[in-house]
Amino acid sequence: MEGGREDIIYLDNAATSFPKPKEVVEKAFEFITRSGANPGRAGHRLSVEASRILFECRKALSEMLDVEREERLIFTKNATEGLNVVAYGLLKDKKGNVVTTSLEHNSVMRPLRLISQNNPIEIRVAKAQRSGRLEPEKIEALIDEETVAVFVNHASNVTGTTLSIFEIAQITEKRGIPLVVDLTQSMGCMPLSFKGLSFTIPVFTGHKSLLGFPGTGGFYLPEAVEIEPLIVGGTGSNSENQWQPDFMPDKFESGTPNTVGIASLLAGVNWIKKKGVESIRKHEIELAKCFTELVDKHPQIEVYGHRDWPEKVAVVSVNVKDKDPAVVSLLLDREFGILTRAGLHCAPIAHETIGTFPTGAVRFAFGVFNSLKDAEYAAKALIKVAEGGVSYDS
Amino acid sequence: MSDWFILIFRNTHEVIKADAFLERENIKREVIPTPKFISSECGLCIKVWKDISDVVKILKEGGVVPLKIADSSFKEIWKAEGKT
Numbered sequence: 001m002e003g004g005r006e007d008i009i010y011l012d013n014a015a016t017s018f019p020k021p022k023e024v025v026e027k028a029f030e031f032i033t034r035s036g037a038n039p040g041r042a043g044h045r046l047s048v049e050a051s052r053i054l055f056e057c058r059k060a061l062s063e064m065l066d067v068e069r070e071e072r073l074i075f076t077k078n079a080t081e082g083l084n085v086v087a088y089g090l091l092k093d094k095k096g097n098v099v100t101t102s103l104e105h106n107s108v109m110r111p112l113r114l115i116s117q118n119n120p121i122e123i124r125v126a127k128a129q130r131s132g133r134l135e136p137e138k139i140e141a142l143i144d145e146e147t148v149a150v151f152v153n154h155a156s157n158v159t160g161t162t163l164s165i166f167e168i169a170q171i172t173e174k175r176g177i178p179l180v181v182d183l184t185q186s187m188g189c190m191p192l193s194f195k196g197l198s199f200t201i202p203v204f205t206g207h208k209s210l211l212g213f214p215g216t217g218g219f220y221l222p223e224a225v226e227i228e229p230l231i232v233g234g235t236g237s238n239s240e241n242q243w244q245p246d247f248m249p250d251k252f253e254s255g256t257p258n259t260v261g262i263a264s265l266l267a268g269v270n271w272i273k274k275k276g277v278e279s280i281r282k283h284e285i286e287l288a289k290c291f292t293e294l295v296d297k298h299p300q301i302e303v304y305g306h307r308d309w310p311e312k313v314a315v316v317s318v319n320v321k322d323k324d325p326a327v328v329s330l331l332l333d334r335e336f337g338i339l340t341r342a343g344l345h346c347a348p349i350a351h352e353t354i355g356t357f358p359t360g361a362v363r364f365a366f367g368v369f370n371s372l373k374d375a376e377y378a379a380k381a382l383i384k385v386a387e388g389g390v391s392y393d394s
Numbered sequence: 395m396s397d398w399f400i401l402i403f404r405n406t407h408e409v410i411k412a413d414a415f416l417e418r419e420n421i422k423r424e425v426i427p428t429p430k431f432i433s434s435e436c437g438l439c440i441k442v443w444k445d446i447s448d449v450v451k452i453l454k455e456g457g458v459v460p461l462k463i464a465d466s467s468f469k470e471i472w473k474a475e476g477k478t
Contacts, residue, residue, distance in 0.1 A: 040406035043427025043438050048410075051438070055410040071407050237405040240434040250405050 008337045009374045013367030014157050014185060014315050015341055016207045016214055020268070024211055027267035032260050039259060040236035050259050057266035058249070064269060064277075065202055066193035067220050074252040075218045075262060079184045079205035080107040082219040085252065086180050086201055087111040087151070089227025096146035097122040101134055101163065102353045103156045106346045108182055112151065121148065128353050131306040132161030136168045143171065149178045155185035158350040158363070159305030160288065160315030162186065166193075169200045178225050184208060185313055188268075189284060189368075191277050198224040209280075211272065211368075212265030215258045221248070231255070280368050284314035287366040287375040292316055294379035300386040304354045304361060314366035317345075317354075320386045325362045327392050328385055332362075335390045336381040340364055396466030400426075401440040401449065402433045408458050409438045415456040416442065421449070431468045435461060446472060 004010075004019040012018070031053065037046035039054050054075070062070040076082040088111070091098060098112055102125050116123050124142040128134035139150065150172050155162045165181050172179040179200045183192070187202075188209030194202055199222060206216025221227070232244040233254030245251055272280060289309050295301045300321045305312070320328050329342035343360040344351050351357040364378060384390060403409045409425060416423045422443040428436060442449050446463050450472070453459055463472035 041437060043425075048425045048438065051406045051410050055407060055414070058407075071411075235405070237436045238434075239437075245405070247404050249407060 004369065008339055009370070009378060010339050011364045011366060011370065011374070011378060012339050012341050013370075014208065014345075014363060014365030017209060017211055017367050019369060020211055020213070020264070021271045023271050024213070024264045024267040028213060028260050028264040031263035036259070038256055053259060053263045053266060054257065057262045057269070060266055060269040060273070061204075061218065062220070064187070064192065064273070065220055066195045067202075067222075068195075069223065069248075071248045072221050072223065073218060074221060074249050075216070075257055077215050077258065078207070078217040079182065079203050080217075082203040082217055083107050083151075083180070083182065084111045085230045086203060086219055086221075086227065087115060087149075088230050090149040090178055090180070090225075091115045091121050092119060092228075094148045095120045096148040097124050097142075097144070098149050098151065099124045099126065099139060099142045099147055100151040101125065101139070101153060102127045103132065103134065103153045103159070103161075103163070103350045104151065104347065105153065105157055105182065105184065105350070106348070107184070108151050108153065108180075109349060125349070130304075130354055132156055132159035132304075132354065133306060134163055136164055136171060139168055140171045143175065143177065147175075147177055149180060151180045151182070153182045153184075155183075155190065155313040155315070156305070156347070156350055157185050157315060158317050158345050158347050158361070159354060160185075160312045160317075161305045162190070162311050162313065169197055173197060173199055176224075185315065188272055189277065189281050189313055191281075194220065198222050201225060206261065206265040206268070209272075209367075210265060211268030213258075213261040216261040216265045221252075229254070275368075284366050284368060284370075285309050285312065287370055287372060288312070288314035288316050288364075290372055291364060291366070291375040291379050294376065295382055298383055298386060301382065304356065315363060316365075317356075317361040317363045318382065319356065319361050320382070323385070325360050328362045328382075331385045331390050331392060332378075332381055335385075336377070338378050338381050398441055398443045398466055399446050399449070399471075400429070400432060400464045400468070401442060401453075401460040402428065402462045402464065403436055403439065403458070403460050405436050406438050408460075409436065409440060412453055412456065412458045412460070413440055415452060415458065416440065416449070419452050421452070429464075429468055432464045432470070433462070
């Protein structure tokens with residue numbers, strides 16, 4: 001890895017992965033120092049090199065999603081932007097209902113709330129169990145003739161639990177209803193295949209498990225789903241025309257893209273492919289499991305979400321009895337150099353589901369560069385905090 | 395008959411994709427700025443030193459058909475069916 005620090009154990013990988021592989025940093029450096037031109041605008045060699053980076057990254061991501069038409073893989077600045085584009089595209093000026101879950105991040109809930117305020121769209125929330133489980137049938141029960149779209153989270157950024165997105169897709173595909181899947185916490189650390197799905201729209205971020213720089217993300221729009229872009233402008237194509245082109249990816253990609261970020265993302269995806277998604281997953285789950293098992297039986301510590309590891313990503317949220325999560329997180333940082341995230345994790349509805357709203361929890365999110373030693377040390381530190389071994393007052 | 399041709403595509407993505415296919419087939423080519431006499435559709439195009447029927451065949455197999463093809467006098471000599 002490039003960088004990293006001796007004085008900390010970084011367990012906030014669900015917010016953004018840190019550090020990044022050396023290859024990711026080198027690729028971005030090489031790009032900005034050697035071919036940092038604007039892709040698709042001029043015709044000189046640097047512009048062509050920049051365009052090739054975009055093409056290769058689109059292709060690499062399409063392969064990872066197991067989808068065929070790489071030109072329909074659209075870059076955005078993050079998953080939030082992708083979810084907004086798709087939500088507005090599917091729901092604006094429509095009438096009916098949208099079905100979602102009680103495990104969503106605000107990157108889904110807020111666009112849906114705003115759209116429902118200005119359009120006759122009812123939001124129907126399928127309620128998950130406290131353990132984070134939600135049977136596809138519960139989503140199916142909310143779908144009717146008026147359902148315009150379904151939005152589901154793949155892996156929860158609070159509990160680490162996953163939903164059976166491909167089972168849910170079977171339900172929506174046969175009805176021809178667009179299913180938007182938020183892959184923010186799963187792409188890069190869980191195997192995925194959207195092959196043959198005509199109405200399912202995966203949305204992803206580039207800077208978490210895909211190991212690229214912040215400012216990267218995107219979505220894949222199957223041919224059968226037609227939506228309008230949220231942002232229009234210069235594309236480097238059809239320049240004689242004052243109207244937005246309707247071909248892909250130009251329709252959804254106006255303005256200069258984040259080429260440095262996309263170069264880093266390409267290197268991240270290639271790094272993951274070399275290492276293998278399954279092997280990364282196995283490693284991360286081993287750490288989350290080890291940590292959970294060490295703290296699980298402690299009378300002062302509550303761990304949220306079920307323990308069925310094949311159905312989880314390496315995100316573990318906990319609370320220490322009678323201690324504010326922010327205090328626990330601060331003590332872990334100050335006394336042990338363990339970096340976690342306390343609070344609601346931008347997912348108030350998920351915290352309501354697990355019973356931790358409004359104070360939230362402390363989240364330990366393991367990444368590919370963490371070791372088993374890190375997990376054991378974090379567990380010991382948490383137990384020490386729980387037992388009052390370190391003081392907030394000093 | 396000219397010994398090189400210019401392939402015009404809808405956008406840069408198609409240019410880069412077509413270029414990758416032509417490279418794989420070892421065809422002499424160059425990605426260049428599009429002569430404005432031919433088109434204003436996309437800033438980039440591909441100059442190829444190869445018979446156009448071969449080129450079209452390769453690109454059709456790759457799923458990236460040019461919008462049009464011009465000869466060395468920048469005159470349009472081929473247009474894809476159904477493309478606007």
